[in-house]
Amino acid sequence: xxxxxxxxxxxxxxxxxxxxxxxxxxxxxxxxxxxxxxxxxxxxxxxxxxxxxxxxxxxxxxxxxxxxxxxxxxxxxx
Numbered sequence: 571x572x573x574x575x576x577x578x579x580x581x582x583x584x585x586x587x588x589x590x591x592x593x594x595x596x597x598x599x600x601x602x603x604x605x606x607x608x609x610x611x612x613x614x615x616x617x618x619x620x621x622x623x624x625x626x627x628x629x630x631x632x633x634x635x636x637x638x639x640x641x642x643x644x645x646x647x648x
Contacts, residue, residue: 608645615641 619627619637627633632640
């Protein structure tokens with residue numbers, strides 16, 4: 571008598587593999603992801619501020635050369 575054993579669905583196998591990967595290196599992965607998100611947010615903030623006129627920047631109290639520091643400060647305070 572032979573048993574017909576079906577393999578698990580591909581999605582279950584992928585979930586299991588992803589879970590095992592996160593279990594082994596999850597903290598490092600999450601820290602890297604968080605760092606990448608912060609970098610993207612900072613870049614977007616810098617782009618937004620760079621598109622403002624000098625007068626608009628002066629109204630919020632920064633100069634064009636102060637954009638990187640100001641963007642970093644805004645993102646860090648979130």
